Amino acid sequence: MKTPVLLKTILDICFILLIISYGSLIFTYVGMLFFDFQFPIEINNNITTEFTWKTTMIVLANVIVSGISIYIIYLLRKLIRSFFKEEIFSRLQISLFNLIGQLIVLCTIAQFFIDSFANLILENRAKLRFTIDSAFDSSLFILALGLFFIYLGKLFRNRENLNKKTNSPFSYAN
Numbered sequence: 413m414k415t416p417v418l419l420k421t422i423l424d425i426c427f428i429l430l431i432i433s434y435g436s437l438i439f440t441y442v443g444m445l446f447f448d449f450q451f452p453i454e455i456n457n458n459i460t461t462e463f464t465w466k467t468t469m470i471v472l473a474n475v476i477v478s479g480i481s482i483y484i485i486y487l488l489r490k491l492i493r494s495f496f497k498e499e500i501f502s503r504l505q506i507s508l509f510n511l512i513g514q515l516i517v518l519c520t521i522a523q524f525f526i527d528s529f530a531n532l533i534l535e536n537r538a539k540l541r542f543t544i545d546s547a548f549d550s551s552l553f554i555l556a557l558g559l560f561f562i563y564l565g566k567l568f569r570n571r572e573n574l575n576k577k578t579n580s581p582f583s584y585a586n
Contacts, residue, residue: 416495423489430482437478441471456527458534466533473526477519484519487512501571509565516558520551 444451444463452461453471460467491508 427485456530470530506568513558513561520555
């Protein structure tokens with residue numbers, strides 16, 4: 413079965429590249445804050461070079477959401493690796509499905525509020541945008557994906573409970 417190996421490899425590459433870009437992002441922002449580097453930053457299609465406490469909080473919130481997103485990729489890697497080692501429907505897999513789903517939902521909702529707050533601060537007006545994109549980067553699609561992971565966690569928990577009642581472990585064979 414080659415699909416899990418390909419998925420694991422893609423997630424590993426993605427994780428490494430995200431760690432490198434996140435590290436350079438942190439290095440750049442620290443340089444901008446403490447060493448007075450001045451680079452224009454785009455926040456919600458607004459370019460700013462002026463760093464007030466409000467814009468700094470917006471940038472910091474975006475950095476935190478990006479860090480959580482990288483942690484989600486880490487958890488996905490851990491979940492896929494567990495399918496190689498452990499029996500399927502384990503407690504680890506159930507908790508990882510739930511945690512990944514909850515973090516995806518949290519990031520999606522947090523990003524919505526960050527974008528709304530940024531529009532309020534940078535444009536001095538409240539603006540709510542609701543768009544439905546036809547691509548995979550749609551907020552509704554990402555929210556649905558998070559809810560799907562939570563649902564998978566519940567399915568795995570139900571299967572685990574069924575295995576306990578019947579004393580018939582279902583193991584994943586390579």
